[in-house]
Amino acid sequence: MEYRKSQKIYSQGESAKNILYIQNGGIKLSIVNDVGKEAIIAILGPDDFFGEGCLAGQNFRIGTATAVTPTTLLVIEKNEMIRVLHEEHAFSDRFVSYMVTRNIRIEEDLVDQLFNSSEKRLARTLLLLARYGKQNQPQKMIAKISQETLAEMVGATRSRVNFFMNKFKKLGFIRYNGGLHVDSSLLSVVLHE
Secondary structure: OEEOOOOEEEOOOOEOOEEEEEEEOOEEEEEEOOOOOEEEEEEEOOOOEEOHHHHHOOOEOOOEEEEOOOEEEEEEEHHHHHHHHHHOHHHHHHHHHHHHHHHHHHHHHHHHHHHOOHHHHHHHHHHHHOOOOOOOOOOEOOOOOOHHHHHHHHOOOHHHHHHHHHHHHHOOOEEEOOOEEEOHHHHHHHHOO
């Protein structure tokens, strides 16, 4: 399936019947509470799975998935995914490894939110979005992302994100050249006590 930028892939509350795999592009996962406040849960890119809750009995989508760039997805029906997981051991191993790794990242995100400053949270978010540390992945953003979205992701105001982005730019950690490029030296902000 192909989606254009800002097109919804699925909405919170819809029936959950398939798993999706990002072939290219990127998506934003978000949740809206009862009073209308939106929280961005994740920005995912190529080689990421999402919508896997249906495998564990989740009948309805707990959030909304929206394309952040033109995106191509492989849609895998629940029953087909279950069959492949049982019959294709190499794929099953890859999927389980992916899910465990993503679970670890979610735990790290929670610890980050609870214990780190907004500057460190922003630096970590930029590194994750740039896919820092992943083999054969470029060290740059996969999509243009607004400071408003970054603020929602790190739990800070847009003006605070703007302040730190300007600081990171002056220090040479990021640069704007046909998109936002993140230098691996930004890791020093995350590691600094």
